[in-house]
Amino acid sequence: MTNETDIAWIAADWGTTNLRVWALDITGRTLAHRQSDKGMGKLARENFEPALLDLVSDLLPAGRIVPVIICGMAGSRQGWAEAPYMTTPCAPPSAEDATRVATSDTRLDVRILPGIKQMSPPDVMRGEETQIAGFLAGNPGYSGTLCLPGTHTKWVALKDGRVERFQTFMTGESFALYSGQSVLRHGLSADKLDETAFRTAVTRLLDTPTRFAAELFAVRAAGLIACQTPEQAGGRLSGILIGAELAAVRDAFDLSDVVLLGSHGIARSYRTALECLGRDARLLDAETITLEGLALAYSSLSKVPS
């Protein structure tokens, strides 16, 4: 049984789709880990505090204030409260950069970490900056390239522990749209991807990036008249999209030692694609990194005037 009086603080990763919380003791041990589908996209402003309390109310001790450190889309203009972006080049945000939010429940002390924006070319992130902070906690002063694969994959150039610049790719969202809602959905597996078809498509895109637009409908045509299996179609579509992304990235980022913040399906696909370019990449678990980033912000809380 969890003893509620042990709780030192609460960490929350509040994205567009989901809310994930951890209750932690003063040593950083996780006492409870819970999640719900009450992401920013589904909530009006007044529903954020109830959505948080749904998950943590029973964990809060009476008569004591518990800090809650939040990262992600909850800090967007459409979120709980806008946490204004920091601007590149910058170190990832710490607690003193956070926006404090008033709550009805007096047991909560809520702070939302800001995202990072880049003015030229325009780009934005919310949530990934906290993963970057988590990575830097274990790699202080790091210089090199991070890749955070997902719905909107981020490529980040770090220099001396600061975010120098970054670029967002809609590759995950594009795969979901084309595989789920376009004419390509017929005869295509979005879960089981054939690796040979994936590698072939990545290599072809890297060889001839101008072919991108020509390759998409070919996935459907090959299913109709060339005996392509659904797994090959899925691998091929993924390879076209990630290959096009790498074609854009290789001129803009140092790919000699990429760190992928992610360990599951999509991150592994990125590692395979980088192999097609003759590059190795390291995989780190994204959830662990996120929690480390939130813990870093919590540890800087003592420096913030309350």
Next chain:
Amino acid sequence: MTNETDIAWIAADWGTTNLRVWALDITGRTLAHRQSDKGMGKLARENFEPALLDLVSDLLPAGRIVPVIICGMAGSRQGWAEAPYMTTPCAPPSAEDATRVATSDTRLDVRILPGIKQMSPPDVMRGEETQIAGFLAGNPGYSGTLCLPGTHTKWVALKDGRVERFQTFMTGESFALYSGQSVLRHGLSADKLDETAFRTAVTRLLDTPTRFAAELFAVRAAGLIACQTPEQAGGRLSGILIGAELAAVRDAFDLSDVVLLGSHGIARSYRTALECLGRDARLLDAETITLEGLALAYSSLSKVPS
């Protein structure tokens, strides 16, 4: 009032989304033009004849058989009856290539024109081959490049009046998906497109096609932090997609005198994009051309054994 006894034949353009029919007299004059939303995508096999009769039953004279010439997705495997593809290189299909379909209503003599497939690289069309036939009716023996803009834009190389090869681009469908269902839908007008933003995006893609994947999310980021209007976002997205298509096309097709089969919004965007490449293009009305293609098939019907 239409005098039903004048009807010589019925032309039908039966796509995935809509059914359009024309009733014509022996001179080719249109006696009636009707349409419904009973496209192939919504119909089980047994519903095609009723969907056709909904539109034309009152026009059919008693005791006489009226030929019905159909092009489009009604001839696909999921359609009314499969009209097997012809294979490139080939002339567009005529009535003798059509698949005859049995009907319950004895006043109908239904023939579905085949599509065209290309084995390498795999590609398919259904419906556009009839527009090509219509164009060739007025331009016999033509050699050059046709572009048929739409949900799935086709680029076609004609040689001596035959379809030499072709390539399909999902540009129209991609614009609908990104502008309607992706994160880009926020702050984006899909109807009113800013032409300067469109031209800028086309030119940038043609200069640096590898940037394609990097350009998409930038449309959203510029709306968040760089004062981009919805019309500029729409123009920019369209320019990115059509620019990427032209980057793939310009190495594969002769763009010195492109004929665009289409006259409305999307065809005009293609003409503007070709202007960015320093190329002129002619616009022809797609509906007129479709009807001319169906009329050509009707005129060849006398050569077919009944």
